[in-house]
Amino acid sequence: MTTLIESNEHKSLREAVAAFAKTHPHTTNAEDNTRLWQAAAKLGYIGVNLPEAYGGGGAGITELSLVLEELGAAGNPLLMMIVSPAICGTVIARFGTEEQKREWLPPLADGTRLMAFGITEPDAGSNSHRITTTARRDAVTGDWILTGRKVFVSGVDIADATLIVGRTEDARTGKLKRCLFIVPRDAPGFERRAIDMELNAVERQFELTLDDVRLPADALVGDEDAGLLQLFAGLNPERVMTAAFGIGMGRYALSRALEYARERTVWKTPIGAHQAIAHPLAQAHIDLELARLMMQKAAHLYDAGDDVGAGEAANMAKYAAGEACVKAVDQAVHTLGGNGLTREYGLARLITASRVARIAPVSREMILNYVSHQTLGLPKSY
Numbered sequence: 169m170t171t172l173i174e175s176n177e178h179k180s181l182r183e184a185v186a187a188f189a190k191t192h193p194h195t196t197n198a199e200d201n202t203r204l205w206q207a208a209a210k211l212g213y214i215g216v217n218l219p220e221a222y223g224g225g226g227a228g229i230t231e232l233s234l235v236l237e238e239l240g241a242a243g244n245p246l247l248m249m250i251v252s253p254a255i256c257g258t259v260i261a262r263f264g265t266e267e268q269k270r271e272w273l274p275p276l277a278d279g280t281r282l283m284a285f286g287i288t289e290p291d292a293g294s295n296s297h298r299i300t301t302t303a304r305r306d307a308v309t310g311d312w313i314l315t316g317r318k319v320f321v322s323g324v325d326i327a328d329a330t331l332i333v334g335r336t337e338d339a340r341t342g343k344l345k346r347c348l349f350i351v352p353r354d355a356p357g358f359e360r361r362a363i364d365m366e367l368n369a370v371e372r373q374f375e376l377t378l379d380d381v382r383l384p385a386d387a388l389v390g391d392e393d394a395g396l397l398q399l400f401a402g403l404n405p406e407r408v409m410t411a412a413f414g415i416g417m418g419r420y421a422l423s424r425a426l427e428y429a430r431e432r433t434v435w436k437t438p439i440g441a442h443q444a445i446a447h448p449l450a451q452a453h454i455d456l457e458l459a460r461l462m463m464q465k466a467a468h469l470y471d472a473g474d475d476v477g478a479g480e481a482a483n484m485a486k487y488a489a490g491e492a493c494v495k496a497v498d499q500a501v502h503t504l505g506g507n508g509l510t511r512e513y514g515l516a517r518l519i520t521a522s523r524v525a526r527i528a529p530v531s532r533e534m535i536l537n538y539v540s541h542q543t544l545g546l547p548k549s550y
Contacts, residue, residue: 178234181235185234189244194514198370214235216235217254218276219273222274223274225277236250245416249409251323252323254405255285255331256272256285257273272329284329286321304336305336311382311383312383314380317376318376321360321373321376322372323372324376332348333399334346347388347392349383350383356382361375367524411482413525414459414486414489414525415459415492417496418495425449428504449503458492484539486535497518
């Protein structure tokens with residue numbers, strides 16, 4: 169029942185975040201975005217999912233996704249919330265050493281430091297089994313030496329470090345296994361190049377090059393033999409948070425369309441009175457609400473420790489939210505007609521941005537592959 173009806177605490181949190189978000193104008197530059205991030209962190213919103221012992225709110229992905237959704241619904245989705253507290257903070261909280269937790273969790277929670285996440289590679293895409301970024305031990309010093317490339321890494325320019333997914337060689341089998349490493353932004357050999365994107369977003373995308381980046385032994389997060397478990401401990405929250413990102417964006421677009429449909433009058437009648445306008449907007453609202461239910465289910469399963477159940481639900485939630493977001497934005501723009509493409513109403517920029525919820529961090533086609541194989545038991549096609 170908790171996934172169907174929000175508790176009074178969650179309702180209060182939602183109302184508080186919504187009220188906070190409405191007091192901040194739409195962020196159009198890095199400076200405004202940073203101020204919003206810091207203000208949200210000061211109120212405990214950014215680190216709401218991180219352990220209390222390290223300065224966080226002691227809640228979970230359920231609460232963090234709620235925060236991101238409400239920020240998005242007010243027109244200010246903070247993309248780095250998906251990355252810094254949800255992926256990186258979760259992985260470090262669950263698997264990091266005590267030293268890593270003390271160093272990173274308090275500043276991630278209070279907003280004074282950010283962490284990016286690098287997994288995608290030019291030739292690997294959605295197939296994490298083909299990751300070629302490798303880490304090898306220096307037999308003399310015990311240091312790790314990383315070599316490889318990453319693409320579409322968000323916010324590297326504002327992050328203090330990047331959690332890099334690499335692979336090490338198993339001494340027993342010779343096979344490569346996934347591991348996670350904390351790479352400081354100023355590490356020698358760690359270079360970044362901004363990718364020229366059509367996407368109009370404050371957070372920029374980067375290509376990373378790791379050219380024999382030397383890291384101390386304690387840069388490895390957790391157990392070298394538990395890399396895959398640690399990786400998916402971060403990817404499930406990523407999917408839940410991407411769903412929240414899409415739902416918030418869709419709600420924002422829908423709210424702008426509803427305002428316009430109530431006020432815009434043609435032939436002495438508000439256009440919202442016509443079913444050709446009203447019904448598609450109602451359908452968009454229904455789709456967003458359904459996506460939110462699946463998102464809440466996924467978040468509750470994850471917070472309850474059911475990683476397997478959360479994996480299925482998180483993928484479904486991300487799929488549903490991506491589809492609902494795109495449809496809501498498209499219908500909002502269509503409702504405004506030519507005005508939907510003007511800078512004044514701020515909807516045209518969402519046409520591109522809404523596709524992010526469909527494409528990243530995993531495409532809808534790969535989610536359909538996952539569901540058809542893992543859930544429905546059909547033969548694997550990938």
